Amino acid sequence: MLSFEPEIPMSEEEFRLIRDLIYSHCGLFFEPDSTYLLEKRLAKRVLLHQLSGFRDYYHFLKYNRKKDQELSDIMDILTTNETYFFRESFQLRAFTDEIIPEIREAKLKAGDRTLRIWSAGCSSGEEPYTIAMLLLDMGGFSGWNVEIVGTDISQRVIQQARKGLYGKSSFRVTDDSYIRRYFTEQDGMYRVGDKVRELVTISHLNLLDCSRIALLGRMDLIFCRNVIIYFDQLARKTVIESFYRTLKDGGYLLLGHSESLMNISTAFTLKHLKNDMVYQKPLAGAVGGRS
Known part of the structure; x- marks a missing residue:
């Protein structure tokens, strides 16, 4: 039997209303030519709630008592969560061969035996588990308190990450x-x-929720790879500012290979390592870097 996608037209005004509501919720930004994409992906939700069209669906998202759950549900539909273990190997070599040895040496000198790493936008968990395996392989952390926190806005992939079962x-x-x-x-x-x-904790988190991010505590290193490409400039600045506040002085921010802080932030130092270029939060009293 053939299966057909439901055809429910979305007007330009309805697109703008729904697009802006989603943006204010999580920072995901859809260009004007994305009307068909939103229409196609959200039509089933209109039918599910027995609504007459996208204007009613907008009112549902804005005023219904189940609006928070619905916004959570459609994050699973609108976000791309394709990932795999040991992604971007050159950056992971920089992590194991250069960044972690530097952090460990500085901490040992300070008498600090804690290491906290945040995988922001961890999807189905391959990234935080990769980080854990790399640290276990490195050794040298016996007696340390090592914590890797993976977060994502999609409840569906968070459940996958917690199960830890992969094809x-x-x-x-x-x-x-x-x-x-x-x-x-x-x-x-x-x-x-x-x-x-x-070594890994998996949690649900919206990267625009600054109050929830503050509860994570300070981090030595943040991975946020192939996430901010889905945000517009303002949302990117908001997220990067949160990362800056969350990182300890001298901490590192690792973005995806196609991402940079160009025109977003000058607060970080761009550091040229042997294996990759990464961003570092300057030590207290140091002059800020360039992006």
Whole structure:
């Protein structure tokens, strides 16, 4: 039997209303030529709630008592969550070979044995679990309090991350030795082992929710890769300012290979490492960097 997408037209005004409401909620920005995309992805929600069209759906999103749940649900529909283990290997080499040794040495000198890393926009969890495996492989953190916090706005992928169960597509660049050491096979899939999971906490978080971000506490390093490309300039600035406040002095911000802080922030120093270029929050009293 053929399956057809429901056809519910979205006017330009309805597009602007819904687009702006989504933007104010989470910072996701849709260009004017995205009307068809929103129309196609949200038409089923209009039918689900037995509404007559997108104007009624806008009022549902704005005023219905279930509006918060609906906004949470459509984040799963509107966000792209394609990822895999050990993504952007050159940056991960910078992490293991240059950044972490520097952070560890500075902390040992200060008598501090804590390491806190935030994977912002962690999707289904491959990134924070990758970070945990890399740290376990490095060693040198016995007796330390190591915490990796993965957050995402999509409840669906958060549930996937908490289950820690992955299919073959997640391992497209993963060396077999990692699978043997850190995963157990289960019904044709692979479950993350307890040794890795013990280092990782997965939480739901909207990156525009500054008050919730403040509750995370200070971080030594933030991964936010291929996330801010979905935001407009104002939302990017808001998120990067939150990252700056959250990072400890001297902490690092790692963005995706196609992302930069150009025209967003000059508060960070652009640091040229052997394996990659990364952003660092200057030490207290130091002059800010360039973007």
